[in-house]
Amino acid sequence: MSGPHTASVVGGSGFTGGELLRLLSGHPNFEVVQATSRGYANKTVGSVHPNLRGRDLRFSSPADLESVDVLFACTPHGVTMERIDAFREAADTVVDLSADFRLDSEAEYDEWYDGHDRPELLEEAEYALPELNRENLPGAALIASGGCNATAAILGLKPLFEADLLAGEERIVVDVKVGSSEGGAGGGEASSHPERSGVVRPYAPTGHRHEAEIEAFLGTGVSFTAHAVDMTRGASATCHVYPEAPVSTADLWTAFRDSYAEEPFVRIVAGGSGVYRYPEPKAVAGSNYAEVGFEVDPKNGRVVVFSAIDNMMKGSAGQAVHAANVALGFEETAGLGFEGLHPVGSP
C-alpha cells in the first residue's frame, strides 16, 4: 500500500459525522479529503464541532462528492438508500452508519421501517458488528455498521447463546438506558436542557426498531424497552434472562471468556472491588470499548447481563472505523486506541 486511503464523511456536521472526522484524522491509514454538510457548507468543521476548532477543513456540499477510497455515510435513515448510487460511484467502499442496509429483507423494512427503495442491494450489504461477523467483512463494498442499542444488547447476550445456556423459547427482557446524543444534533423541545436533564424517561417502551436488528443477528426475539437518562454519550443494556437449567457464575465466566478473550474491544467486568464493579457507560466514554458483565440470581432462576458502550463510538463511529479496518485489511485497532477518561462527569 502506498500512502493512506482517502476518505470522505457525508453528513459531517452531525454528531456521528463529527466523531468520524475526529477518528479518521488520527488514523494512520486514512486521510480525510471531504466532509459534507447541507446546512454548514463552506463553514469550518470546528464551527460545528468545537473539539475540532484547530482543523483546517471546511464542509462542502453533499451534491459534489469527491472520488475517494472509502465513503462514510452519516446521514439520517433513508438518505443512503436514496443516494446509494452516487455514493458507490464516488467510492469503492461505502460504510453506512444508518439503518438503511442493516436488515436482510425487504419484508423486514416493510414491517419496521417505511419500506426500502433499493431492496436488491440488501443481500450484498454486509452488516458489521465485528465481534459477531468479522469474517464477512474483508473486501465488502457496502457495509452497514451495527446500531448502538442493538450492539449493546447483542454483545451482552451473545456468550449465552454461543455457550448454549439459553434454549429457544426464552423471554428475554432488554432494558436499555441511553444518553441524549442518540437523538442527534439540532434540538427540539423534548431534548431541551430544562426538559431533558435529570430524566429517567421511557422513550421507546415497546416496538423499538432495534428489536429487528437484534432478532436478525441473535436469532431470537427480545422484549426491548429504552429509557433516556441524564448522560450525553452512552448506552447501557440490562438483559434479564431465565435459563432452563441452573447456571453458575463459573459457567458465565467460561462463556464470556470463550466469546471475548481475544476481542480487542470487549472487557468482561463482573464483580470485584472498587467503585466500578459492573459495566458502565462512564467507564468507556469516548472509547471504542464495550464492557460486558453478569450476575446470577439463584433465588429467581435468573441471569442478569450488563453491557455498556459509548453509543457514538462502539455504537456508531468507532464501530464503522473498526469495520472499515477489517474490510480493508488494516490493523483492527488502528485509530481506535483512545482509552477514555477518568473521571469524566456525565459522559
Added chain:
Amino acid sequence: MSGPHTASVVGGSGFTGGELLRLLSGHPNFEVVQATSRGYANKTVGSVHPNLRGRDLRFSSPADLESVDVLFACTPHGVTMERIDAFREAADTVVDLSADFRLDSEAEYDEWYDGHDRPELLEEAEYALPELNRENLPGAALIASGGCNATAAILGLKPLFEADLLAGEERIVVDVKVGSSEGGAGGGEASSHPERSGVVRPYAPTGHRHEAEIEAFLGTGVSFTAHAVDMTRGASATCHVYPEAPVSTADLWTAFRDSYAEEPFVRIVAGGSGVYRYPEPKAVAGSNYAEVGFEVDPKNGRVVVFSAIDNMMKGSAGQAVHAANVALGFEETAGLGFEGLHPVGSP
C-alpha cells in the same frame, strides 16, 4: 382535638429527617418539638439542611427524648429495633422509616437482614403503604413506613394483580433506576461527585432486600435489579410482565383506574401528547405523588409498567406523613399538597 399534635424527628440530620422537618412544619396538625442528631447536637437544623436556614430549631441529643404524640424515626436500619422501648415510652405513636419493622416474621429478617432483636413486635407493627392497606392504619401505635423501591414496584404492579391479569407463576422483572439520595448523607468514594455523576451503575444486580418487601405485600416474587443514575431524588421502576392471556390497552386502563381512581396521590400517565408521556421521577420531584403507566407489547406478549416516585417523599418522608395522617384521623393529604416544580433540572 385541641391544637396540633406534638411530634419529634429522631435522626433529623439525615436526608429523610430533613424532609420530615420540612413537611411537619407546614402541616396543619403537627408541631415539631424536637429533632435529634448525634453528630449535630446544638446546631441549627438549617446548618445541615440549607432549605431550613430560616428555622429557629436546634438538634438535641437522641439520648434525651421529649414526650410527644408522634415520634418519627429516621435512623439507620437496626437502630429502631434497638431503641424501640425508649421510642414507645416517649410517644404514643411511633412511625419508623427504616426497614426494622416492615417484614412480618423473624424468619424473613434472618434471611434478608441480620436477624431481629425484637421479633415479638413484628406482628403488632403495621406496614404502611396507604394505597395498599390504609384500612390497617387507624389507631396503629407502631407503623413501618414502606420502602422507596418497594413502593414504586408495588404501585406499578398492584392493578395487574387486583384485576387478575397475572397468574401465579409469573416471572416479573423489576428494573429500577434510583437517585443518589438513596445512599443517604455523608458521602463515600462511590457517591463522590466525580465518580457518581453521569452514571448508569448496577448497584444491586440481584438480591436487593426490597424483593422481600415486594413479595410480602404483593404475594409474589419478583426479579429485582437496581441501577444508580444521575439524579438526586427519584425512583423509577420498569416492570416487564408476560400475562398468560392477551391484555389490551383498554384492559390496563380499566385495571389502573379501578385501583387508583380515588387515590389522592397516584396519577395514571400512559401515552398522550407532549414531552412527558409516561411516569417520570422528574414530574413528581418534591411531591408525594406517584405516577404509574403502562404500554402493551403485542409482539412479545408483554406488558411494560412504569412507576415513578420521589424516593424522599412517596418513598419515605411523604409516605410516613401520609401514614400518620391516616393513623391519627387527619385529612389524608394534610401537609402534602406541594405539587412539585417544572422545570427542575435533575431532581
Added chain:
Amino acid sequence: MSGPHTASVVGGSGFTGGELLRLLSGHPNFEVVQATSRGYANKTVGSVHPNLRGRDLRFSSPADLESVDVLFACTPHGVTMERIDAFREAADTVVDLSADFRLDSEAEYDEWYDGHDRPELLEEAEYALPELNRENLPGAALIASGGCNATAAILGLKPLFEADLLAGEERIVVDVKVGSSEGGAGGGEASSHPERSGVVRPYAPTGHRHEAEIEAFLGTGVSFTAHAVDMTRGASATCHVYPEAPVSTADLWTAFRDSYAEEPFVRIVAGGSGVYRYPEPKAVAGSNYAEVGFEVDPKNGRVVVFSAIDNMMKGSAGQAVHAANVALGFEETAGLGFEGLHPVGSP
C-alpha cells in the same frame, strides 16, 4: 374582602406561566380562572407542565380574555406593550413579568431594546422588587416585576449602598451564573441537552440588558457578564467591589442586617460551618428566598458579595406574586411559603 381575587395568567404555557399557575392555586387569596396559550389552547395545563397533571384547567386562547381582578402577563418581551390596552380592560391590576415596563424612560428603551410602543405608560408603571420599593406598590394598577439577574445583583449590592460603603465612581463587576430555564421553553440547538449540559458558557459577555435595570434602580452602572452553567433553575451573582475605605466583616454584617433583618424572603449567609457557607441557588431552589452573603479580601482591598435566587421564583413568578400581595394588601408571604428541597440534584 369577600372571597378570593380572580386571576388570569396570560402566556401560561411558558416556564414562568407554569410557575405562576402552581403558586396561585396554592394561594389563599387568589383563584385562577383563566390560563391562556396560543400554542396549547384547549389542552390541559398538565399536558405542558407535568407537575400540574392533577389539575382540571385547560388553556384558552389569548384572544378571549376573561374579566378578572389581576392579570399576570408571562408573555415574551414586546407582547405586553402591544396588548396592554386589552390587558387593562380585562383586569384592574396588571402584573407584567416581561421587561416591557421596567425602565423609566423611552430613551432607555431606545438604547437597550427596540424602542417602546407605549412610552406614555412608563411613568405610571411601578417597578417591583419589594425589598427595594415596596412602598410604591399598594394600589398600583400596572406593575413591572423585576428581572431575575437584576434582582440577584441588586439584592447583593443594596446594603453596600445603603450603608454608604461604596462611593460614586466605583467599578463594580457583576459575574453571573444562570440556569437553562432563563432561555425559556421550546429548545433550540444551543439549549439542546448534548450541547448545553455541563457548560460554563459566556452567553452575555457584555452589554446585557439587565445592566440598565440595575443602573436604574441602584443608581450606578455595573460591569455585567453572564455565564450559562449546568442547572435549570437559579441565578447566582458574584459582585466584586473595591470600597474606597477599608471595610470589615463586622461592617458588612451591620450593613446587611440593617437592610434585611425584617425581610421575609432574604437570608444572610456568610461563612459558618457545614457544606453550604455562602449563598447558593441550590439552597433556594423552588422557593422565593434570596440568599445574600459576602467576604472581605483585605489583600486586594476588595469585598466579594454573593447573591443567589431561583430565577423562576424570586426572579420572576414568585416576585410577581409577592408584588401582587403588597399591591393588593395581602399578607406579603401569602402563597410563597414553600421552603425548597434538600437535597435537590441540579435545581
Added chain:
Amino acid sequence: MSGPHTASVVGGSGFTGGELLRLLSGHPNFEVVQATSRGYANKTVGSVHPNLRGRDLRFSSPADLESVDVLFACTPHGVTMERIDAFREAADTVVDLSADFRLDSEAEYDEWYDGHDRPELLEEAEYALPELNRENLPGAALIASGGCNATAAILGLKPLFEADLLAGEERIVVDVKVGSSEGGAGGGEASSHPERSGVVRPYAPTGHRHEAEIEAFLGTGVSFTAHAVDMTRGASATCHVYPEAPVSTADLWTAFRDSYAEEPFVRIVAGGSGVYRYPEPKAVAGSNYAEVGFEVDPKNGRVVVFSAIDNMMKGSAGQAVHAANVALGFEETAGLGFEGLHPVGSP
C-alpha cells in the same frame, strides 16, 4: 536516543496520577515502569481507573522506588518537599504536579502555605507553564508544573501584559468556575453527589493560594474568587480588567495572536457563529488545549477575557507531560494529540 525513557508515577491512584498513566502509555517517548499507591498497592491500575481496565500494571508501594529517567510526583501538597531526596535519587528528572516547588521564595511559602521544608531547592526548581517560560525548561532536573487555576488565569491575561494594554496598578478580577475533580479522589460530604451536583458554590471567595502563583508569574496581583460548578473536569476563568486607554477588538486580536499564533495548545475563540462562541471547558475536555477569548465592553471601559482548560490536562497531567517534552527535547506535542470529544455531557 535508544528506546523510550522510563517513567514512574508516584501517587498513581489519584485523579492526576491516573491521567498521567493514560497519557504516558500513549506517548512515543515514554515507557511506564512503575505506578505507586499507598492505599492500592498490588491492585491493578484498572481497579481504580476504570478506563485503564485493559492495562497489565499493578500499583506498588511508594517505599520502593525504581530507578527511572523521569519521575512524576502526583502526591498531595507537602509530600514532594518531604520526599524530594528519594525522588531525585530515583530519577534524573522529577516533575512535580503539586504546589511544593512552584513559588520562588521561602517567604511566599510562609505567607500562603505552611512554610517550606527545603527552601534551598526553590531556586533550582523550574516552574513550568510552557507558554510562559518554555525557554527555562530544557535540561531542568526539578520541574514544578503550573497549577490549574493559575494556568487558566495566566493564559487569559498574558496577551494583555505582553501588549502593554494594562498598566501597573490595575484591579484585575479573576472569577473562576471549576469542576469537582479539583477536589481530588476520595469523597467527603461537600463533594458527595447529592450535595455537590447542580451547585454554583463559592469555595474560595478570597485568598486562594493560586493568587500567589499568578502574581509571581504575571507580575501583578489579582482578585481571585473560585466557584464550584456542576462539571467534573474543567476550569474556566473570566477576567475583568479596565485598561487605562480604550482598547478595541482589533487591538485584542493583535495581542492574542502575537502571544499565541505559534502555540500548539492555545486556541483563540472570540465571537463567531454557532453554539460555542467563547472559550468553554466543554470544548477542551480531555485535551491539552486551552481556549482564550475576549470581549470589549465600551460602556464600562472594560475588557472581559475568558479562558478555559481541562484542569486534569492543561491544568495538571497534560501540562506536566508538555513540560517533560520540552525538558527532554521531545516533540512538544508528543503524547498530547487527543482533540477531545463532541458532544460530551458534563466534562
